Amino acid sequence: MKENNGINKTSKLSKSLGKTLIQSDLSKVTGAVLETLIEEEFIDNEIVKSIPIINILFGVRKTCKSVNDILFSQKLISFLTELSKIDSNRRQEIIERIDSEPKYNQKVGNKLLHIINNSQDYLTSKDIGKLFASFLEGKLNYPEFCKASLILNRVDYYDLQDFLQIPDEAYGQNGTEGLGLEENDNFFIIAGLCSYEANVPEVYKTQINKYEEVYEVKEGEAKIHRTLIGSKIYKILNN
Structure with a gap:
């Protein structure tokens, strides 16, 4: 039962991250929001509550204060801050195109969930956000972004x-x-x-x-x- 709950939670987070990337207004996701998360004062932050995937993590935290959920939230917001200047229509067009490609075999949201979760901390996930923004701007193709993210997760930040x-x-x-x-x-x-x-x-x-x-x-x-x-x-x- 616990294993199924874990799978269901991962699936829900994956879909929610995909929805966040395509539909959410990320222009207000700034360093100040990240600072709020780092200081663990994010329960009443309306900007953060408007982001679907963070809202799910809030629901978990209200019932169980998990260090992993807090750390993952920090990583995720740090990642999203780098996408604040990318037009939502652009994000939607590119992500839906990748999602429809059979050769990639998984949704962008699911791939990012693994990449962000495996990052060392919110500093590394911020750099991964810069890489993803560059992918959305056409400076990297999708396989290059995945490879570059794997490299960042391998090497010590310093x-x-x-x-x-x-x-x-x-x-x-x-x-x-x-x-x-x-x-x-x-x-x-x-x-x-x-x-x-x-x-x-x-x-x-x-x-x-x-x-x-x-x-x-x-x-x-x-x-x-x-x-x-x-x-x-x-x-x-x-x-």
Whole structure:
């Protein structure tokens, strides 16, 4: 029974998030609303009550004060603040188009529910909101948005801030040597923000005589580059 209740709640939240994205006036969802949530004073906030998915979470909280529900609400509002300038007709057109595509196999609301829930905190979900706004504006396609969101949920928020500060000219070098970020190279590569190419070591003769041959080895270098999706994340989040 508890398992079914969990499934029903997830389904209700998914549909409600889809409705929120398509129908709700998000122009009043601002940082002030997020601050209200962070301070846990959101029960009487009329703006928040007008958002269908948050209204459902309120109903849960009135009967059971759940830390997870509070944290998820913070993440969700932080995400929605980044969509406040996107016209609702534009949101509806694009989301309904994705929802009707059989190849994506799930509604946008359901996908976002998982992405937002898996984000580290409201700071990461805010960045994911920026990516989703860029998708709605045509700067990312839908698979790119999903991939970029997965990357943000993989990498530590403060490591991401380091990544966003690395200038273009640092790439193509032997890692990010000289910037004090050498340890982050592996994190960036594993997350999908960067890739690397390694030159094969060279072996060559330096001396030949009738008694011996002397060889030297020139070590290869690992050069770091932003991936294509890493470059798009860099551009969007630095805008």
